[in-house]
Amino acid sequence: MSVIYILITISIVVAIxxxxxxxxxxxxxxxxxxYTPSVRMLFDDELKKSSEKTIKVEKQKTI
Structure with missing residues (x-):
């Protein structure tokens, strides 16, 4: 039974x-x-184009 106490103590020390x-x-x-900020610059134009398309689609849906 004392082995269990030793193992639990050791496992808690390792976890800490x-x-x-x-x-x-x-x-x-x-x-x-x-890495991500440097790559984001490369795809910035594509993100702007896709956001402009979604805005146009949303405006057409409201009309």
Whole structure:
């Protein structure tokens, strides 16, 4: 029975260690997205064209 207490204690310590490592990685900026803003610039015209089309379609539906 004492083995269960030891295993539970070890698992809690390991879980807390992983939580601390995750929080440290997030605060240091490891999960920041550096790729998407540079690619978004390439597809900006397509997004504007598609939004203009939807606006035209919505105006036609209201008429």
């Amino acid at each position: 260690g992983f939580l601390i490592a995750f929080i440290k990685a997030v605060k240091s900026g490891q999960y920041d997205d550096d």
